[in-house]
Amino acid sequence: MTKSPTPEGPSLSGDRADSVEHTEQRRLPRLNLSDEQFRFNENGKIYSVSNFSWEGMAFRLLDETDSFLFPVGREIQGILKMEDHKLQVTAKVTHVDSQQVGAMFKALDEKVSNVIREYLDPRHLGKLLKSMPTPNAEGLWLHGPSETEVLLRMRSDGSWGKMTITLLGQLIQWDNETGLQTGKLDPAGKKVTDHGLLHVGTFAFHPDGEPDVEKVQMALAMIECASIPEPLLKICRERLAR
Numbered sequence: 001m002t003k004s005p006t007p008e009g010p011s012l013s014g015d016r017a018d019s020v021e022h023t024e025q026r027r028l029p030r031l032n033l034s035d036e037q038f039r040f041n042e043n044g045k046i047y048s049v050s051n052f053s054w055e056g057m058a059f060r061l062l063d064e065t066d067s068f069l070f071p072v073g074r075e076i077q078g079i080l081k082m083e084d085h086k087l088q089v090t091a092k093v094t095h096v097d098s099q100q101v102g103a104m105f106k107a108l109d110e111k112v113s114n115v116i117r118e119y120l121d122p123r124h125l126g127k128l129l130k131s132m133p134t135p136n137a138e139g140l141w142l143h144g145p146s147e148t149e150v151l152l153r154m155r156s157d158g159s160w161g162k163m164t165i166t167l168l169g170q171l172i173q174w175d176n177e178t179g180l181q182t183g184k185l186d187p188a189g190k191k192v193t194d195h196g197l198l199h200v201g202t203f204a205f206h207p208d209g210e211p212d213v214e215k216v217q218m219a220l221a222m223i224e225c226a227s228i229p230e231p232l233l234k235i236c237r238e239r240l241a242r
Contacts, residue, residue: 018147024205026164026171026185036145042069049080051147053168054102054117056091064098072096076103082119082145086201087112120146122183122218126225142226152232158230163239165219172219174239182215183207193212216240225226 009107038059045066057080061067066215070076070093072136080087089112108116118124129142129150139160151164162175171185179205186204202212223236 003239012107024207026173026203026205034084034145038082039081040069041077041079049082049146050100051169052080052116052120053146054105054113054120056094057089058095058100058102062101067096067098067101070096070101070103075106085115085119087115122167122222123225125167126222129222129226131227138194140228140232142228149221150226150228150236152236160235163236165223167215167222170215170218172215172240174242180211180216180239180242181207182212214229 006197029046034048034050036052037137038049038057039045040047047062049057049059051058053203072093072095073170074093075090076093077088080089087106089108091103092106093103123149125144125146125148129144129148132141132143134141139154140150142150146168147162147166149166150164152160153162155161163173165172166185169185170182172180174180184206186206220237220240223233227237
């Protein structure tokens with residue numbers, strides 16, 4: 001390696017959709033609510049943060065009409081809440097549609113920057129992963145902050161198949177057809193189907209030419225700190241070693 005829905009419910013496979021050149025599509029389950037929130041100073045509204053990184057964040061709009069508040073290029077200020085932390089942040093809007101807003105942080109002070117980095121450490125994210133129910137008990141789904149997910153599909157014969165991990169805007173995936181893949185996952189997904197507390201979204205995936213060692217190591221660090229039964233943890237390790 002070099003650096004670089006089922007009918008009954010949402011698919012847990014990270015299924016591939018149509019490919020266009022070096023950009024592919026992945027269908028992934030996402031929760032409609034999150035523990036992380038952004039309180040916009042201007043109107044006091046609280047928005048659910050769908051994901052964030054050291055560089056920026058994306059939050060879901062409460063109403064489509066809220067989109068006019070966030071034109072691309074506007075600077076916004078507010079409180080980013082995560083766990084017991086309430087951080088004052090300034091960000092510049094880089095994307096807006098009827099469902100969510102994306103913004104890049106600006107001039108974070110050292111304390112705020114360090115809190116975000118510690119929170120997003122893969123080992124810390126691993127400890128925050130929680131088991132989620134899967135359709136027809138078809139596999140393993142662990143969900144964490146900032147759209148951090150571990151998905152492991154069970155085949156019809158009871159064996160374990162495709163594994164999909166999303167972490168800090170990256171996707172690490174293994175299946176029988178393609179083996180191990182890594183790449184960047186665009187945060188602005190298109191909602192395909194809604195299932196109440198969760199939905200299935202389609203995301204653009206930009207695969208690396210070869211599996212990226214650094215991304216694989218981040219995924220390993222995270223799962224080692226997660227509450228995964230040892231037999232399944234062993235399978236995940238084996239997938240990431242290929």
